[in-house]
Ligand SMILES: O=C(O)CCC(=O)C(=O)O
């Protein structure tokens with residue numbers, strides 16, 4: 001896999017030794033985990049683990065999401081009202097079932113649990129999508145100062161598909177060149193930073209519109225520092 005960051009990666013922020021170290025440490029941990037597979041993509045670190053979450057946990061999360069969802073929001077203004085049309089649900093991190101999943105993810109990546117934002121559930125019905133975006137914060141935007149004070153930049157993303165989707169709903173990384181089809185229990189993990197710790201453009205990704213059925217996923221974004229104090 002090519003690991004060269006393109007010069008364009010510098011546009012949304014600056015290199016950072018801390019983030020570069022987190023990138024190396026997590027990748028080394030995943031490389032040594034026989035369950036974790038490395039995706040053969042260009043210019044980004046992407047891994048996956050099929051069957052990571054049990055059917056019981058997937059069902060538990062989908063039930064909670066059906067009980068507590070609201071319309072998804074965006075950090076930055078978009079002129080496109082259809083940019084992110086899913087429903088979202090913040091899952092209570094202190095409930096024992098969720099806490100156990102948090103702990104497992106944190107152990108898997110070797111990132112302290114307090115660096116993880118609260119797991120967010122997202123549900124897409126036919127026609128709903130999350131258009132191409134980066135999970136990292138754009139450091140030139142007005143929200144960045146507030147984010148900096150709350151754990152700083154997002155480094156790794158962990159996303160789990162909770163069900164198989166009848167049609168559509170894949171996660172597409174147009175620049176890294178990979179399309180992931182939803183599969184119940186599958187964990188997808190990627191580093192939003194380049195090797196030098198600057199935001200990596202190649203992690204641009206899209207939750208492609210669902211055409212048939214409903215898509216349920218959970219996402220956890222890890223910060224470079226403590227998010228919970
Ligand atoms: O729905 C997807 O496949 C992608 C979701 C996503 O990009 C996110 O949660 O940050």
Ligand SMILES: [Fe+2]
Nearest residue numbers: 133134135205
């Ligand atoms: Fe995303």
